Amino acid sequence: MDKADTVNAPRETLVHDKLQAHHAQADEFIAVRRDIHRHPEMGYKEYRTSDLVAEQLSAWGYQVTRGLGGTGVVGQLKKGMGTESIGIRADMDALPIEEATGLPYASCKVGIMHACGHDGHTAMLLAAAKHIAQQGVFSGTVNLIFQPAEEGLGGAKKMMEDGLFQQFPCQAIFAMHNMPGQPQGHLVLRDGSAMASSDYVTITLHGKGGHGAMPHLAADPVVAGSAIVLGLQSIVARNVDPQHMAIITVGALQAGVANNVIPQTATLRLSVRSLDRDVRVLLEQRITELVHAQAQSYGVTADIDYQRGYPVLVNHPAETDFARTVAEELVGPARVVRQGPALTGSEDFAFMLEAVPGSYVLIGNGQGPGEGHGACMVHNPGYDFNDKNVAVGAAFWSLLVERFLPVQG
Ligand SMILES: [Zn+2]
Numbered sequence: 001m002d003k004a005d006t007v008n009a010p011r012e013t014l015v016h017d018k019l020q021a022h023h024a025q026a027d028e029f030i031a032v033r034r035d036i037h038r039h040p041e042m043g044y045k046e047y048r049t050s051d052l053v054a055e056q057l058s059a060w061g062y063q064v065t066r067g068l069g070g071t072g073v074v075g076q077l078k079k080g081m082g083t084e085s086i087g088i089r090a091d092m093d094a095l096p097i098e099e100a101t102g103l104p105y106a107s108c109k110v111g112i113m114h115a116c117g118h119d120g121h122t123a124m125l126l127a128a129a130k131h132i133a134q135q136g137v138f139s140g141t142v143n144l145i146f147q148p149a150e151e152g153l154g155g156a157k158k159m160m161e162d163g164l165f166q167q168f169p170c171q172a173i174f175a176m177h178n179m180p181g182q183p184q185g186h187l188v189l190r191d192g193s194a195m196a197s198s199d200y201v202t203i204t205l206h207g208k209g210g211h212g213a214m215p216h217l218a219a220d221p222v223v224a225g226s227a228i229v230l231g232l233q234s235i236v237a238r239n240v241d242p243q244h245m246a247i248i249t250v251g252a253l254q255a256g257v258a259n260n261v262i263p264q265t266a267t268l269r270l271s272v273r274s275l276d277r278d279v280r281v282l283l284e285q286r287i288t289e290l291v292h293a294q295a296q297s298y299g300v301t302a303d304i305d306y307q308r309g310y311p312v313l314v315n316h317p318a319e320t321d322f323a324r325t326v327a328e329e330l331v332g333p334a335r336v337v338r339q340g341p342a343l344t345g346s347e348d349f350a351f352m353l354e355a356v357p358g359s360y361v362l363i364g365n366g367q368g369p370g371e372g373h374g375a376c377m378v379h380n381p382g383y384d385f386n387d388k389n390v391a392v393g394a395a396f397w398s399l400l401v402e403r404f405l406p407v408q409g
């Protein structure tokens with residue numbers, strides 16, 4: 001892609017102005033971010049948040065569509081005669097965590113908080129939306145996608161099932177997530193597999209209960225389950241190519257209530273992750289085979305409920321390279337990691353990247369003392385989005401739009 005080369009404006013001035021413009025309006029959107037933070041909402045229940053997003057987008061002249069994925073919002077803006085279109089996605093949902101930051105704008109809801117920074121992602125995209133509408137120089141169509149329910153509930157997929165990309169075709173799509181531990185405002189890119197697939201497996205072993213003193217008259221699902229826990233690890237060690245990542249975590253093994261009773265059943269709950277589509281298929285095949293064979297060898301039977309969650313998030317090379325160029329132009333090469341490490345977490349933007357080429361970008365939330373709550377890991381009760389990123393993230397989106405949809409001539 002050579003979009004970045006099609007604009008002839010004096011680059012440095014333009015980029016400097018863009019950052020300045022976003023810093024100038026930062027206070028307004030830091031206030032929005034804190035307002036959303038104070039009123040967190042769980043997945044598919046982002047009523048207040050989506051109202052706020054829709055009202056703001058409408059006020060700036062976007063054509064607003066609601067209802068995709070329930071509480072999803074899409075703001076569309078066209079300028080000029082350009083026929084190309086770009087999609088940018090932010091997530092809006094919070095987590096079932098009791099906030100412990102002690103901040104003045106801490107969650108007003110018991111047991112719910114924005115502990116993943118989706119309040120910040122929404123605010124960054126709103127800040128970009130205002131600038132794009134009022135000062136953005138581009139020709140084409142911008143689709144700003146505010147999705148519900150990223151945290152495990154697949155809001156991205158739901159929006160797609162409701163016709164997102166049929167109603168709002170995009171040549172490319174981008175999203176951004178904050179990353180504690182990386183320096184504030186640094187941008188991290190990666191092409192290829194960047195985040196793991198995440199599948200959930202529930203195994204129920206059916207044995208024959210009995211007296212703990214007479215095990216020969218029973219079929220013990222606890223012994224079978226224990227063998228399965230150990231056997232599963234041999235899949236990672238002996239079936240998966242050592243050059244590929246795989247995780248099989250048995251997070252729960254539940255059986256029995258008394259020391260002298262062999263129970264009828266045992267239940268195992270697994271989290272299965274990989275960074276490769278073929279490895280994901282192999283894991284499902286081997287887990288299924290091993291569990292049934294192990295169960296049979298212990299004289300019990302197994303029911304396996306294998307739930308495919310989020311797929312591997314694969315960033316497309318050309319779009320990632322385009323985003324890299326924009327990142328370096330905006331914050332300078334010293335603040336850009338051109339090829340960051342893959343992460344074992346998962347993310348439902350992966351569904352969108354299966355349908356439309358694009359890239360998922362990380363923005364440093366801060367590291368170490370002096371960065372306040374910014375260095376605290378996401379999903380922790382002490383976490384907070386770093387407000388200094390509102391201007392940087394928004395400026396990145398604005399510049400990305402202008403570079404992707406250049407005004408010709
Ligand atoms: Zn999260």
Ligand SMILES: [Zn+2]
Binds near residue numbers: 116117118150177
């Ligand atoms: Zn998140």
